Amino acid sequence: xxxxxxxxxxxxxxxxxxxxxxxxxEALSIGIAVTVSEEDQALSKEKETAVSLPEKVxxxxxxxxxxxxxxxxxxxxxFEQAESKFDKTFVNLAxxxxxxxxxxxQIESLPLQENVEKxxxxxxxxxxxxxxxxxxxxxEEVLNKANVEYRSQLIEIINKIRIKSPQAKLYVLxxxxxxxxxxxLQQQRWVQEFNYTTQMVLLSDVxxxxxxxxxxxxxxxxxxLSPDGLHPNDxxxxxxxxxxxxxxxxxx
Amino acid sequence: xxxxxxxxxxxxxxxxRLHVIFAILIILIGLFAYGENYTLKxxxxxxxxxxxxxxxxxxxxxxxxxxxxLERRLExxxxxxxxxxxxxxxxxxxAFYLEQDISPLNASSAKFMGRFVEQSLFLFLPLxxxxxxxxxxxxxxxxxTIKVLLTQNTPRWKIxxxxxxxxxxxxxxxxxxxxxxxxxxxxxxxxxxxxxxxxITGFKIxxxxxxxxxxxxIPQWEYLLMAYAxxxxxxxxxxxxxxxxxxxxxxTSSSIGIMMSTLIGGxxxxxxxxxxxxxxxxxxxxxxxxxxxxxxxxxxDGLTMVFxxxxxxxxxxxxxxxxxxxxxxxxxxx
Numbered sequence: 001x002x003x004x005x006x007x008x009x010x011x012x013x014x015x016x017x018x019x020x021x022x023x024x025x026e027a028l029s030i031g032i033a034v035t036v037s038e039e040d041q042a043l044s045k046e047k048e049t050a051v052s053l054p055e056k057v058x059x060x061x062x063x064x065x066x067x068x069x070x071x072x073x074x075x076x077x078x079f080e081q082a083e084s085k086f087d088k089t090f091v092n093l094a095x096x097x098x099x100x101x102x103x104x105x106q107i108e109s110l111p112l113q114e115n116v117e118k119x120x121x122x123x124x125x126x127x128x129x130x131x132x133x134x135x136x137x138x139x140e141e142v143l144n145k146a147n148v149e150y151r152s153q154l155i156e157i158i159n160k161i162r163i164k165s166p167q168a169k170l171y172v173l174x175x176x177x178x179x180x181x182x183x184x185l186q187q188q189r190w191v192q193e194f195n196y197t198t199q200m201v202l203l204s205d206v207x208x209x210x211x212x213x214x215x216x217x218x219x220x221x222x223x224x225l226s227p228d229g230l231h232p233n234d235x236x237x238x239x240x241x242x243x244x245x246x247x248x249x250x251x252x
Numbered sequence: 253x254x255x256x257x258x259x260x261x262x263x264x265x266x267x268x269r270l271h272v273i274f275a276i277l278i279i280l281i282g283l284f285a286y287g288e289n290y291t292l293k294x295x296x297x298x299x300x301x302x303x304x305x306x307x308x309x310x311x312x313x314x315x316x317x318x319x320x321x322l323e324r325r326l327e328x329x330x331x332x333x334x335x336x337x338x339x340x341x342x343x344x345x346x347a348f349y350l351e352q353d354i355s356p357l358n359a360s361s362a363k364f365m366g367r368f369v370e371q372s373l374f375l376f377l378p379l380x381x382x383x384x385x386x387x388x389x390x391x392x393x394x395x396x397t398i399k400v401l402l403t404q405n406t407p408r409w410k411i412x413x414x415x416x417x418x419x420x421x422x423x424x425x426x427x428x429x430x431x432x433x434x435x436x437x438x439x440x441x442x443x444x445x446x447x448x449x450x451x452i453t454g455f456k457i458x459x460x461x462x463x464x465x466x467x468x469x470i471p472q473w474e475y476l477l478m479a480y481a482x483x484x485x486x487x488x489x490x491x492x493x494x495x496x497x498x499x500x501x502x503x504t505s506s507s508i509g510i511m512m513s514t515l516i517g518g519x520x521x522x523x524x525x526x527x528x529x530x531x532x533x534x535x536x537x538x539x540x541x542x543x544x545x546x547x548x549x550x551x552x553d554g555l556t557m558v559f560x561x562x563x564x565x566x567x568x569x570x571x572x573x574x575x576x577x578x579x580x581x582x583x584x585x586x
Binding site: 070 | 254314324420427428455474477485544557558561
């Protein structure tokens, strides 16, 4: 009797050790899989230099900026919707959450060429949100500073685009507020401040247009905002698209 | 041999060493759990702030939206195949949460257990094992009980071997203790196991950019098994080293002191890995094996998991060899 029990307690830790052994082997295989080989390094360097974007094509339209240019919250962003009637090629390099500084950094590496027809930009929203912590805090100094920085960055962005594509038509999307009730007064005020900045910057450029959205959302906020309370939904993008259409469709 | 091993284990229980380790684990894991709870609340608030929403209760619609965005990104012709694999993995993850109706921001026992292993692997666990093993020989020399062992008919190497084997079993016990205590405490707090939840692994850093070609999802329990297996391996390394020092030195405190200084001193030297080739072969810098699995950007230049495991195995062999050599020759009966 005693003899049997003697071996038993030895068995249990042995079982654990075997389980550990098997799992360790699996961990090692993952460790091997993530090992960066010389091949990987060489391949990635190759990819960095190759830019897989379309060659010179007439009528190219660049879409840049933040999540509104990506089309987050809906099926298709407003810019492509507005241009859908025409047969155009789009190069959409927008990044969610981008602030004006991110866009400025991106411009250098963009393959903008002389024959770019249009550049649509949606930017500034995240600058404002970061400075106001999602619209909840209003610190005059912080927001002022953000506004000033946004202005100088926007000027730089336009300048850099112009160097590469002097003839392209620029469209910059305006901001809308997320709260049009009296309690959101400060937020509304700052949205308008940023919009004013954008418009003033665009004044000096004959081929640049500001696309207002403030009034659209003021009238229909609850119907055109997506469930995250931040981005437009399908209907929202449709309405912005219609507004852009009005601006770009030639009148007879 | 089995009776020798049994004897060694009984001695350990007698010394109440395991009881002390048990108590330390309970206190530390308890504190860790308390801290985690604090952090969780703060993380949830921050995420809500970032998303600009009132609360994170409505995670379902946010997930649905993220899924739509990701699916659209998959259709973008400008993203290379490798980038798409990470999008697919993320989609899998999100789809899982939606199907199982679990909020991705939740706290679970599985996540807690994993995080505890990650944090304790390179310092706290080694310290525990040093505590466990450091006086297996030196302690007996100072109390004189070693003479009782040595004057029996058993050859010296068998005696040392029984200690090593007993240590292997005790180390497994410590790891299992750690697992059960962290499970117990976290389950008390979170009431949710979360073992089936997905865990993503397989991240590579190539030229300072994230390479997601090898990325895949595994269930949390699988990750935990791997984490504990790695922890056991580390325990075995530390045990082997501690036992060797214990053979060299006569007093327990020197034994513990020496081991601790190598452990802590070694982590300072890890600063020089890039420049001083010699530092790569120190055991301390290779302890954090789990970081290769979690993809934390800890992997310093030139260190791969295979290399670290090989170095550590080297240390095990050397320490084993030296401990036998010295133990057999040393004069401990004086």
